[in-house]
Structures are given as structure tokens and as C-alpha cells.
Amino acid sequence: RLELMDAQGLRAVNRHLGRAFPEVPTLWAELTGPSGAALEEALSLRAELFRDAGARDVQVARGAAELEGLWEARHQAFYALRALYPGEVFLSTDLCVPLHELAGVIAFTGAQLQEAGLDASVLGHVGDGNFHVLFHAPAGDAGTWERIGVTYDRMVAETLRVGGTCNGEHGVGLHKRRFLRAQHGEALDMMREVKALLDPLNILNPGKVLPDEG
Template sequence: MTLAMDTQAHAELHEHFGERYSHAPGVLAQHGQDEGGAETHLPEAVVFARSEADVKVVLDVAQRFSVPVTPFAAGSSLEGQLVPVRGGISLDLSQMDRVLDVQPQGFLATVQPGVTYPALNKVLRPHGLFFPVDPGAPATLGGMAATNASGTGAVRYGTMRDNVLELRALLPSGESVRLGSKARKSSAGYDLKHLLIGSEGTLGVITELTVKLHPLPAHLAVLRCHFGSIELAAQCAASVMQAGLQPERLELMDERQLRAVNLHEGANYPEAPTLWIELAAPSLTGLDESLSLCAELCREGGAEGLLTARSETERAQLWEARHHAYYAARALHPGHRLLTTDLCVPLHQLAPVIAFTHRLCAEHELDASFVGHVGDGNFHVLFHALPDDVATWQIIHHVYDLMVTEALVVGGTCSGEHGIGLHKPRHLAREHGDLLSLMRGVKALFDPQGLMNPGKIFEAED
């Protein structure tokens, strides 16, 4: 239920922020949904913060007047994390977008939460360095930390939890805390940094991050190939990982998704389950050896149409279909709502779980497409239907429940990278039901008034 803001709260915020405090209809609408677009709830006001001091002012007002606060930045999340379901303030951190420090010799950079990972990488490139977490959309590092995002680079470099050394945050009380350190490892006390990473803005507001950097690979190449079935493609992905090739990226798309890309882009990619495998090496000789072994594994796994790209332009062309997948699917079905699922399973279970899910969709006559960061066992099914097609959505959610059940049975998780947000609390309860009371206790300890991004992660209690 939306809580109406006190007029004094409005007055204090307007006095402090001036034009950076807005309740214009267009601004409210922009902050009322995320990229997933499944639900819309308008905030009562939007505050554009430019400093930690600004964030502190907002949290102080929120505490005194019991106003919900929902952090917001690029708006690229998919599970409703940014939707202010109880109104209140949408706290926009996108203007906190400065790269504060780069230490090339220490392989680290310190940034404000509104810095996007493409913007950071543009700054780092002259130093021969890059930040590897790439969720696809131009997401901000603060939002990526809040959801523990990963994406295409996770197979080689890990998720945000693996790449944030230190963060600064404001707790709901307004207390500023610095968690972690700039050292590469630590065994000093409870790991509170990792508690905030993935907490989706429910425990506090991240105001600064120090992240790990990595050298740009000396030599890169991409191999693309297609298969007779999605199960064969997934089996081949597991074989590549088992061979110890350590790909930079290993991605999968099925025939339906490639058909969407072809129609959207006017392209003519083979409409078959396809793998993209990016390899790196310090020498051309080493790269050639890795490519040769990888190609041999793919052929043994049933691959056809092997293509290799070495130059930056060629690699970009080979990756184009994968990069455009989500937007192609949306464009192909105008007026439809898209549901992008997110499961992750142990690598040796990837092929059977994908095959199981593929059969489910066929049996229920669902027009669903598959994409995945399959090198680490993470895949997505993109469902779609008209928003008011109740019968189809019931089938979709039934199939999704069966998918999650299968993932949990084999030791997987209901979310590899998208988070829980509004859409997955019941799946979280199935995965960690015995721990929910402990999680709620952590939430209550950090946020006793329940004002930080309320309505997320947990199912509503009666």
C-alpha cells in the first residue's frame, strides 16, 4: 500500500534539492518501472542525488517521516527491483557518476555508484585495463553491485561479488559504513561487504565502490558454430569448460532467438542453436593452440559452420546477434510483455536441464526462446504473451515453476544473476525457505522501519 508523504517532508526535500527534486508526471513515470516492464508503480517524488551528503539528507527525511526509499540508477534491472511499490521517494543516483581514482599498478578503480561499466572501461582502456562484469545493458556499478550482476564475462572473471574490493554505503539510519578493503584478500571478521552486494537496496544505499581491474587480453579470437539441437550445444559448452580452455565468454542462443535477430536486423544468421566462444592468450601461438583444440571439441560435439574472428571488427560482427537478442525478441512481439527467466545449475547438469526445459515449452506449445551464459551454467528462457492473455500467462508461470523445481532438484538456483526483486520471492522461498526467517532478521536489524526498497525479495507476510 502506498504511503502518502507528509507535506513537511516534501517541503524539506524541495528546499534542499530545488530542481533536483521532482514530482513531474514524466519523471515519476520514468522511475515507476524497470527494463522488465512487468509492473508500474509511481513514486511520489524523485530526488537526484549528486553526493553522499545528498543521500544522507534523503535518508534522514525518510526516517523522520516514515517515507519509503527506492534506489534507482540506469533502470536496467529485470525483476522489478527499482519499482517503488509503496510510493515514497525514488532516489536516483545516476548523477553520482564520477570515476574518483584509478590505480593501474594496483589494478583497482574507485567510482561513484552512477558510473556505468562502459564509461569506466572507456577511462581504463588507455591504461591497458578493463572492468570485466558485463551484464549487456549499460548498467551502473552501484546497481550491478546491488543485484550481484554478472553477464558474459562471469565465466572467466566472476560476478560483482568477485570484483568489488571495497564499498561505502549509507545505512537507513544515515550511518556511513566502509565495508571490505582495497587489499585483494582479507579474513578480518564478518564479511558484511558481501551481505550488501546482492541485497537489492533493501539494507542501505551504496555510495562508492572500489573494484578490481584486469589487463586487456593480448590476443583474442571468437569461434562461432551451430548444432542440430540445443542439448548438443549445451553439452559442447560443458566440454569446452572441462577441457580447461578458460574462455573469456561462452554464450548460447537457440534457433527461435536467432530467427528473431534475423527479422529484427535483416540478417541471415543460421537459425540453429549456436555457441559463441571467445578465447584469449598472451601469444598468437598460444591462441592458435587454444582455437585448434576448441574447434576440435566442437566438431566432436556435432558442431557445423565453424567461423573464427580475430580482428576487433570481425569479433564485433560475430557477436552482433548475441548482443541484440533481448531487444530483437521485444521488437518481434509488439504489445507483448516479455518474461526473461534466469536459472543457474551445476555445469554437468546444464545440458539435461536445458533439454528438459526445451521439452516443457514444446509440450505446452509456448513460443519461447533460449539464451545463456552457458559456461557457468546460467541460462534464460524468454517467454512472451499479450498482457491480458491470462490463459497463456498461467501456462508460462506453470512451466516456470517446473523449470525452477528441476533446477533446485539438481542443486541449482532460481536466480543466477537477475536477483529476486518483485517477481521471484516465491521461488526464493522454495530454494531457501528454512533461511527466510534469518534473512528477515537481517533486514530488520539494518532497516527496523522497513523503509528501504520495501516489497522486494520477501513475499508479503499476512
């Protein structure tokens, strides 16, 4: 199990939960299976790999309470970030890429966020190649939401270019409808034909991936 949190996400968690995590991009890894000497060997190897990849520091959680505290912080990240910007509207993306493309796509995403002047946090279930960007802005800030839309489109285009998908977990039926043609091509027509065959009156889950949407 691998989870990624960026500096902003950890800053939000520290304020929200009263923690003192280093506010730097952080990768959390959970090992299961080995115990005793085998576990220590696995931890040592993992630490060596992390340092070789450029990690500034490697720490190990010991005991169930410490481990639960780490995962609580990860699970509360979304709520912690929302608490930083009360009254604003949030959009959580959900993209997934092949693992060997993940670092490049996240770097691309960071560059796009900086170019657009957007304040957004990157989180991820990166063991699956799945990552999220949490955008936010006041509801009436049309300029910022326009930049968010452009940035999101570029993120999806890059994700599809490297063989990924516009959805890792959720959101296909609503705000990702416009990406389905780019992702599935002519296969989308077949999907809609099956939908029309099984639901000719369009009464099942109406309003999602309608036949006339391209």
C-alpha cells in the same frame, strides 16, 4: 566466454540487424590470452571438442570487426526478439545451474516449452551455467500466461533439484520471491530476522522479500 543462442533468437537477430546467421542453436566462444601459434592451437582444439560434442559446423571470427559483429548480435538479441512480437508483454527468466547439469536442464526446459505449446527463446551466458528463457504473450491472454507460470515453476523446481539457483543475475526481490523458501529453507528466516533488526520500520527497499512472505 561462452554464449548460447537458439534458432529463434538468431532468426530474430537476422531480421532485426539484417544479418545472415544460420538459424540453428549456436554456441559462441571467445578466447583470450594466446596469440600466434598458441592461438591457432587453441582454436584447433576448441573446434575438435565442439565437433566431438556434435557441432554441425565450426567457424572462426577473424579480426576485431567480425568479433564485434558477433557480440553485437548477442547483445541485441533481447531487443530483436521483442521486435518480432510488437505490443506483447515479455517475461525474462534467469536461472543458474552447475555446469555439468546445464545441458540436461536446458533440454528439460525445451521439453516443457514444447509440452505447454509455448513460443519462447532460450539464451545463455552458459560459461557461468546461467541461462534465460524469454516468454511472451498478449497481456490479456490469461491462458498463455497461466501456462507460462506453470512452466516457469517447473523450470525453477528442476533447477533447484540439481543444485542450482532461481537467480543468476537479477529478479530476486520481485517475481522470484515465491521461490526463496524452496531455495533457502530455514535460512530465509534468518535473512528476514536480519532485515527486521536493521530496518524495523521496513522503509528500506519496501515491498521486496517482506517478513510475512513464505
